[in-house]
Structures are given as structure tokens and as C-alpha cells.
Amino acid sequence: MTELVLETYGRVCWLQLPGCTKLATTKDHVIPHDHGGPDTLENYRPACKHCNSKRQDRVLTGYGASVVVVIGPPAAGKTTWILERAKPGDVMIDMDRIARALMPVLPDATHEYPDHVRHVAISARKAAIRRATRLRERVTVWLIHALPPAEDLAEYRAFGWHIETIDPGRAVVEERTRTMRPAAQMQQVDRWYAEHPEHLAPSMVDYVPAGAQLAADASPDW
Incomplete structure (x- = not known):
């Protein structure tokens, strides 16, 4: 079957992920075998x-869940943007929500938690992403990845996942960060605008999934 696939479709990798x-x-498999994808020529590449x-x-x-990766600087409103669009049954992976869900006694401020809670939350987030991006159900997985490395973005695009940028403008972001976020996050604001100078002006594009239901405010480092 492998040789038949190569003879039929050629010998150029159809995925072309980083590396x-x-x-x-x-x-x-186009449709993964675990999702019911058949072992047929039509389902191979x-x-x-x-x-x-x-x-x-x-x-x-x-094929299966649709993944929306939401990127943007701290305090841009990524979680709020998702909540305005998510439907029952969707999955949202939000680092801050995961961390807070792990603490029986909540801190007064969001995005502030001890390092040991953060480390557990990072592991929980990775596990959630691994499982959610394999769902066969026709739901939307809303994944907040605030500042993804270029390699991750390339991988998301290769999978055909939608990437949505939320950025109301630097002045708004800096004001929100000063008043609502830990002081250290201002460094992440600087990093965002250094890496995305095209977003220095206000910009918030509205994305509405077409047809079927279409992926957490992440710590700024992931």
C-alpha cells in the first residue's frame, strides 16, 4: 500500500511540517485511523x-475538530473574544483558567499564582492540547497561544488551523497591563510589538466560523 500511495500521489511529503x-x-492517514479513517488509497497521502x-x-x-489558535499581546482581550463566539461543547484552553482551577483558595488577582501551581498548570495545558487537537467531534478547539514561536506557527498553518490575532492597539494593551496584570507582563508587551510592528496601530479583526463549528489566555511565553 505504501508503494501504491507513493506511485499514485508522488514522493513529495504532503505535510511539510518544520523539519x-x-x-x-x-x-x-488524511483522517486518522483512530478517528475512523479507513486504510484505503483515498485516505492516504x-x-x-x-x-x-x-x-x-x-x-x-x-476532519474532526476545528482548531482556532488565538494570538496577541497580554491583556488584548483574547479570552473575552473567544467567550463571545464559543458554542456549547466547544473546548477552550486558557492557561490562567487552568491555573486558577487548580487552586482551592484563589488569589485576589488573575494571572498571579505560585511557581509550583504554574508548573502543574503548564503540564495540564500540554495534556489538554494533546487531547483536544485529536478530537473527532465537530466542535471548535480554541487555543490561546499568546506569543508562539515561528516554528509553532508554521506547524499550525500546515495543519490548516485558523490563526486569529487579537490586538486593540498598544496604548490600550499597555493601560490594561498596568492596571490588571503583573508588572512583569509589560516585558511581554514590548516583545509582542517588537515582533509584530504591523500591529502598532489598533486592529481587531472579527472572525466568524463558516458553516460547521470551528482553540487559552496562555502565559505570554506559550
Whole structure:
């Protein structure tokens, strides 16, 4: 079957995730086998070993859950933006909400918690992302990844996940950060605008999922 897939579709990797060798030597399920994808020629595409291993059974847009990655500076309103659009049954992965859910006694301020809680929350967030991006149900997974590295963005795009930028402008973000966030987050504001100079002017694009239901305010480092 592998040889038939390569003969039918060619020997160029169809995924081309970061680190791709381009040369396909394996077959990859379009609809993952765990999602009910059949072992048929129509459900296979050529892939290099690197990409086949890296993808595992994560969903691609149009097959199972739809993933929306929400990026933007601290205090931009990412969580609020999602809450205005999410539907019953959707999944939202929000670092601050995860951390607060782990504490029986809540701190007075959001986005402030001890390091040991933060470390547990990071592990819980990773586990949630791993499971949610493999859902076969036709729901939306809203994933807040405030400042993703370029490699992560490239991977999200290769999967066909929608990337939404929320940024009301630097003046608004700085004022909110000063009044509502830990002082250290101002460094993340500076980092965002250094890496995204095109967002220095106010910008908040409205995205409405088309048709089916379409992915947490993350700590600014992930």
C-alpha cells in the first residue's frame, strides 16, 4: 500500500511540517485511523518519516475538530473574544483558567499564582492540547497561544488551523497591563510589538466560523 500511495500521489511529503525532509517514504492517514479513517488509497497521502511521526493523529482542518489558535499581546482581550463566539461543547484552553482551577483558595488577582501551581498548570495545558487537537467531534478547539514561536506557527498553518490575532492597539494593551496584570507582563508587551510592528496601530479583526463549528489566555511565553 505504501508503494501504491507513493506511485499514485508522488514522493513529495504532503505535510511539510518544520523539519520536513520533503522526500516521502511513508503513507499518512488524511483522517486518522483512530478517528475512523479507513486504510484505503483515498485516505492516504505520501509523507516523510519526520512529518508522519510529528503529526501523529492530530486533526487537520475539515476532519474532526476545528482548531482556532488565538494570538496577541497580554491583556488584548483574547479570552473575552473567544467567550463571545464559543458554542456549547466547544473546548477552550486558557492557561490562567487552568491555573486558577487548580487552586482551592484563589488569589485576589488573575494571572498571579505560585511557581509550583504554574508548573502543574503548564503540564495540564500540554495534556489538554494533546487531547483536544485529536478530537473527532465537530466542535471548535480554541487555543490561546499568546506569543508562539515561528516554528509553532508554521506547524499550525500546515495543519490548516485558523490563526486569529487579537490586538486593540498598544496604548490600550499597555493601560490594561498596568492596571490588571503583573508588572512583569509589560516585558511581554514590548516583545509582542517588537515582533509584530504591523500591529502598532489598533486592529481587531472579527472572525466568524463558516458553516460547521470551528482553540487559552496562555502565559505570554506559550
